Amino acid sequence: MPQTISIRIDGELVSALQGQTILEAAKQAGKYIPTLCYFEGLSAVGACRLCIVEVAGTDKLLPACTTPVQDGMSVTTTSPKLTQYRRIALELLFVERNHVCAVCVSNGHCELQNLATSLGITNMRHWYNYPNLPVDLSHKRFVLDHNRCILCTRCVRVCAEVEGAHVWEITERGISSRLTSGLNQPWGQVTDCTNCGKCVQVCPTGALAEKGWAVEEMVKQNDNISGLAHRKGGQ
Amino acid sequence: MKQLTINHVSRIEGHAKISIHLNDEGRVTSTQLHITQLRGFEKFTEGRPFYEMPGITSRICGICPVSHLLASAKACDAILAVKIPTAAHKLREMLHCAQFVQSHALSFFYLSSPDLLLGMDSDPAKRNVIGVIEKHPELARMGIELRKFGLQIIEGLAQERVHPSWVVPGGVNAPMQPQLRERLLSELPGAVASTQQALNFFKSAIASFQEEIDNFGTAPTMYAGTVDRKGSLQIYDGTLRFRNAEGAVVKEGIAAEEYSDYIGEASLRESYLKAPYYKPIGYPQGIYRVGALARLNVADRCGTPKADAELTEFRQRFGYPAHSSFLFHYARLIEVLYALERIGELLNDPQILNPRVRAIAGVNSLDGIGMIEAPRGVLIHHYKVNEDGGIVWANLIVATGHNNLAIGNSIQQVSEHFIDGTKLQEGMLNRVSAVVRAYDPCFSCSTHASGQIAMKIQLVAPDGTVLDELCSR
Numbered sequence: 001m002p003q004t005i006s007i008r009i010d011g012e013l014v015s016a017l018q019g020q021t022i023l024e025a026a027k028q029a030g031k032y033i034p035t036l037c038y039f040e041g042l043s044a045v046g047a048c049r050l051c052i053v054e055v056a057g058t059d060k061l062l063p064a065c066t067t068p069v070q071d072g073m074s075v076t077t078t079s080p081k082l083t084q085y086r087r088i089a090l091e092l093l094f095v096e097r098n099h100v101c102a103v104c105v106s107n108g109h110c111e112l113q114n115l116a117t118s119l120g121i122t123n124m125r126h127w128y129n130y131p132n133l134p135v136d137l138s139h140k141r142f143v144l145d146h147n148r149c150i151l152c153t154r155c156v157r158v159c160a161e162v163e164g165a166h167v168w169e170i171t172e173r174g175i176s177s178r179l180t181s182g183l184n185q186p187w188g189q190v191t192d193c194t195n196c197g198k199c200v201q202v203c204p205t206g207a208l209a210e211k212g213w214a215v216e217e218m219v220k221q222n223d224n225i226s227g228l229a230h231r232k233g234g235q
Numbered sequence: 236m237k238q239l240t241i242n243h244v245s246r247i248e249g250h251a252k253i254s255i256h257l258n259d260e261g262r263v264t265s266t267q268l269h270i271t272q273l274r275g276f277e278k279f280t281e282g283r284p285f286y287e288m289p290g291i292t293s294r295i296c297g298i299c300p301v302s303h304l305l306a307s308a309k310a311c312d313a314i315l316a317v318k319i320p321t322a323a324h325k326l327r328e329m330l331h332c333a334q335f336v337q338s339h340a341l342s343f344f345y346l347s348s349p350d351l352l353l354g355m356d357s358d359p360a361k362r363n364v365i366g367v368i369e370k371h372p373e374l375a376r377m378g379i380e381l382r383k384f385g386l387q388i389i390e391g392l393a394q395e396r397v398h399p400s401w402v403v404p405g406g407v408n409a410p411m412q413p414q415l416r417e418r419l420l421s422e423l424p425g426a427v428a429s430t431q432q433a434l435n436f437f438k439s440a441i442a443s444f445q446e447e448i449d450n451f452g453t454a455p456t457m458y459a460g461t462v463d464r465k466g467s468l469q470i471y472d473g474t475l476r477f478r479n480a481e482g483a484v485v486k487e488g489i490a491a492e493e494y495s496d497y498i499g500e501a502s503l504r505e506s507y508l509k510a511p512y513y514k515p516i517g518y519p520q521g522i523y524r525v526g527a528l529a530r531l532n533v534a535d536r537c538g539t540p541k542a543d544a545e546l547t548e549f550r551q552r553f554g555y556p557a558h559s560s561f562l563f564h565y566a567r568l569i570e571v572l573y574a575l576e577r578i579g580e581l582l583n584d585p586q587i588l589n590p591r592v593r594a595i596a597g598v599n600s601l602d603g604i605g606m607i608e609a610p611r612g613v614l615i616h617h618y619k620v621n622e623d624g625g626i627v628w629a630n631l632i633v634a635t636g637h638n639n640l641a642i643g644n645s646i647q648q649v650s651e652h653f654i655d656g657t658k659l660q661e662g663m664l665n666r667v668s669a670v671v672r673a674y675d676p677c678f679s680c681s682t683h684a685s686g687q688i689a690m691k692i693q694l695v696a697p698d699g700t701v702l703d704e705l706c707s708r
Contacts, residue, residue: 137625143284211284212595213286214286214289214290214408215290216400
């Protein structure tokens with residue numbers, strides 16, 4: 001049985017278990033911290049930097065999803081500084097690829113869009129990158145649109161950790177990073193793919209979607225995936 | 236010799252520039268219409284999944300997005316190779332009729348009524364919809380109410396007034412609610428009465444525009460429009476018919492997939508707007524007009540009682556076919572009446588509340604063509620896809636394009652008649668703008684352009700120097 005410790009979240013004293021992350025402890029205490037790449041039941045990678053929090057005693061902003069709690073820790077989840085940095089993180093995601101909400105299948109049901117709305121982002125302060133990216137339509141049931149991918153790697157993790165198929169991986173580095181399937185093959189040619197669709201359902205944007213849905217129609221059904229992951233022994 | 240430039244033409248959708256060349260005596264020698272932007276939808280949609288096309292191409296326009304939405308959805312239906320459910324077909328037609336009501340109300344009351352009600356020579360500062368509200372509040376209110384009614388139907392059916400996502404490949408994504416049907420049925424008679432009042436007002440005022448009627452693009456041309464199997468007006472799902480200037484049917488029953496056998500597209504040096512022509516006759520003799528006037532010239536009848544009564548009177552007054560482009564305004568009002576009556580028929584259709592509204596299918600054809608009558612005329616979307624459903628090629632023939640040659644000719648005619656370079660007045664140039672407005676062109680759609688709505692007229696001397704320029708906004 002892990003040891004129970006005490007931490008402060010936004011000044012409030014809460015108890016947490018040794019080994020929990022700040023995010024888990026906050027959730028348990030009913031505190032909201034915005035997340036994007038995090039998906040309950042899958043391993044946490046701290047990629048998106050949306051869940052950054054302030055921890056007393058350090059100048060660094062730390063990702064709540066990967067930082068373990070320590071006894072006596074004092075965490076701030078909301079502050080003008082955090083809002084500013086969360087906005088920067090989101091804005092950089094938006095300008096990196098071609099996120100055109102108006103014509104997206106996930107418009108109105110998109111975690112990226114919802115976060116932007118809740119953080120009050122109305123315009124970008126940086127130039128758009130407008131990369132020329134392909135759409136992989138080769139799978140019979142699903143589609144991958146690189147224009148809408150934010151490289152959160154939820155699909156990579158769910159495929160490896162829950163389905164065990166290891167179809168997805170990230171190729172290249174930095175700005176050239178791309179989601180890739182199989183041995184860099186069109187998705188429809190990857191024989192390891194079981195067509196389960198978990199990657200589609202955990203994708204926070206319209207990057208992975210079911211084929212045939214028109215604008216605004218793709219509503220992700222991922223409520224049961226966390227439960228499935230827990231049964232598989234996930235986090 | 237001088238050159239006049241109208242830059243930009245105001246109260247139209249999109250940008251246009253007109254150059255008018257005058258000789259030393261101040262008479263017009265030649266005119267040119269320049270559409271100066273390019274949108275590029277055909278190019279940047281390459282690679283996109285075909286089922287996204289309705290959502291993307293409806294962004295071509297904010298005035299009649301429903302037209303693009305429907306033409307695109309019909310092209311996608313053809314790629315799915317499905318026959319959409321009857322209720323979906325009727326609901327789409329109702330949405331389209333509502334679109335006609337709001338778009339024609341916008342064209343007539345907001346954009347053109349300042350010329351018609353306040354006068355072509357009135358103060359340009361007040362020659363706008365605000366001026367109309369001050370001088371003719373009753374008529375202005377009627378126009379606003381009528382447009383609102385059209386938009387409310389669109390909002391009621393599709394949940395959004397502009398760029399709705401309700402129309403999808405294979406049908407629509409939700410059936411009609413009975414409460415909406417009841418509400419629209421109760422509001423419909425008021426809208427019909429307003430339209431008839433506007434028609435009566437226009438008919439009484441039209442006598443004072445005899446000079447415009449006689450000189451606003453009166454050169455006879457062929458006309459193109461879609462009709463149903465009986466030859467009545469059909470704006471959602473008819474086949475294309477061409478009628479010549481003498482009134483004889485040249486060709487009819489042209490299905491969407493045959494359009495390229497009959498319609499060719501010429502590229503012009505001075506404009507980004509292509510010039511479609513009737514292929515069997517060739518370019519440029521194969522000039523034809525589309526839009527409200529063309530539809531009423533092409534169809535044998537409207538097919539609804541009140542609109543047919545108005546059409547009979549129209550034909551008695553102006554002949555059949557009627558050639559003056561000034562009569563587009565009149566034809567638009569008759570079409571609003573037709574659209575409202577048709578909405579009534581559809582609301583009373585026993586199928587209209589049927590919950591089966593969508594056919595689901597994959598890629599069953601690599602080629603899909605959708606053709607409808609947009610408020611401004613025949614609109615064609617043609618897509619080619621690969622086996623996975625990715626767009627490999629797209630062609631959009633937008634209503635205003637069909638009228639390109641006719642608008643050019645009308646500008647020439649109006650300029651020759653009204654412009655005297657020795658005593659140039661703003662009202663003369665306004666008439667040149669007004670003839671363009673009569674076609675209710677949507678240059679932003681037809682060239683796929685962005686930016687402010689405006690137009691420019693240039694007066695050019697024999698040596699090429701620009702002597703006068705009119706920029707109106």
